[in-house]
Amino acid sequence: MAGLQQKWDARYADPSGLDNSPSTLLVENKHLIPRAGYVLDLACGLGANALYLARLGLSVTAWDLSPVAINRLQEEAKSQGIKLTAEVRDLQLVSLPEDRFDLIFVGNFLERSLCSQIERALRPNGLLFYQTWVVDKASEEGPANPDYLLEENELLRLFPHLRVRYFRDEGRLGDLDQGNRNHSVLIAQRDSMKSA
Numbered sequence: 001m002a003g004l005q006q007k008w009d010a011r012y013a014d015p016s017g018l019d020n021s022p023s024t025l026l027v028e029n030k031h032l033i034p035r036a037g038y039v040l041d042l043a044c045g046l047g048a049n050a051l052y053l054a055r056l057g058l059s060v061t062a063w064d065l066s067p068v069a070i071n072r073l074q075e076e077a078k079s080q081g082i083k084l085t086a087e088v089r090d091l092q093l094v095s096l097p098e099d100r101f102d103l104i105f106v107g108n109f110l111e112r113s114l115c116s117q118i119e120r121a122l123r124p125n126g127l128l129f130y131q132t133w134v135v136d137k138a139s140e141e142g143p144a145n146p147d148y149l150l151e152e153n154e155l156l157r158l159f160p161h162l163r164v165r166y167f168r169d170e171g172r173l174g175d176l177d178q179g180n181r182n183h184s185v186l187i188a189q190r191d192s193m194k195s196a
């Protein structure tokens with residue numbers, strides 16, 4: 001795991017060239033985000049999504065493997081006067097608390113063994129915003145290792161107990177210069193009565 005942490009530490013040590021703007025999944029679907037509540041940003045990187053959600057008035061916790069990323073996020077939050085909690089966590093070893101979060105955001109990260117924990121970590125009516133890379137990408141962007149790439153419609157299968165509110169998995173259909181070609185995206189909700 002030290003090698004993976006070092007890889008991400010090196011990438012975040014010089015963030016020039018990295019896109020640190022909030023996810024379009026969040027921005028374009030802001031109307032679905034609760035006005036208050038507890039949020040978890042998993043594999044937060046430099047924290048653009050955590051900062052965005054905290055600016056909306058949510059109580060945000062952000063986790064990442066990289067101490068460099070977490071330190072940068074803490075410094076940025078402090079400089080902007082934004083209150084959030086940012087912690088170094090190895091997401092392959094973490095146990096998520098059950099019934100804790102009103103919203104969980106996951107972007108450009110895939111650890112399939114966490115999916116059932118993510119479902120259970122949502123409170124009743126809680127929302128999952130998830131976007132990550134697909135096998136059938138239209139560009140060379142993102143990881144090449146298939147362990148970190150979703151198969152077609154796989155996000156739906158990874159979260160079978162959640163109610164789908166928004167889903168896109170366009171693949172290589174039609175005009176590849178338009179749309180969201182490299183990611184599968186999902187917004188899904190835990191039922192108010194059903195447990196995951």
